[in-house]
Amino acid sequence: MEEVNVVQTKNGTVSVASAFAGHKEAIQQRDHKFLRIAVEEAYKGVDCEDGGPFGAIIVCNDEIVARCHNMVLRNTDPTAHAEVTVIRKACEKLNQIELSDCEIYASCEPCPMCFGAIHLSRVKRLVYGAKAEAAIAIGFDDFISDALRGTGFYQKAQLEIKRADGKEANIAEEVFERTKEKFRMY
Structure with missing residues (x-):
């Protein structure tokens, strides 16, 4: 593999923005692998009648720490979105409230509540699949975003x-x- 984006700094050290041309491709393949698992969770939630078609997983060092789907109907809890629920599970499993070494993969773009939970948990990276418009198109509302915009x-x-x-x-x-x-x- 060839090196790309090599930059010479003032003090003579070399900073490599991307060590190998295949690096981006490898990250993309990894993201797709984990995103597929989040999508499987979304299907599982609908099949179990637990909630809407949303799934999420938390990954740390390439290992799945927690996986969950929307549990709003099962738990009778409007905050039991996939992202919030998977964050709760990961925090409990790791026995910590900060997930700064973790990534979250979500089947759909997070709503503002879920994005807030992701931010508060200090997750270092978010990867999502579908845009929010896909959920809105089948009847899920965007009233939280609307509320924030007035x-x-x-x-x-x-x-x-x-x-x-x-x-x-x-x-x-x-x-x-x-x-x-x-x-x-x-």
């Missing part, structure tokens, strides 16, 4: 969102100041 379903639902003011807001903010020395998440 459009669509959010406006129709007339959900009121208000930040408390005055003393109540101050009391709520004091919790963070009073507990900052007692609690360290990361």
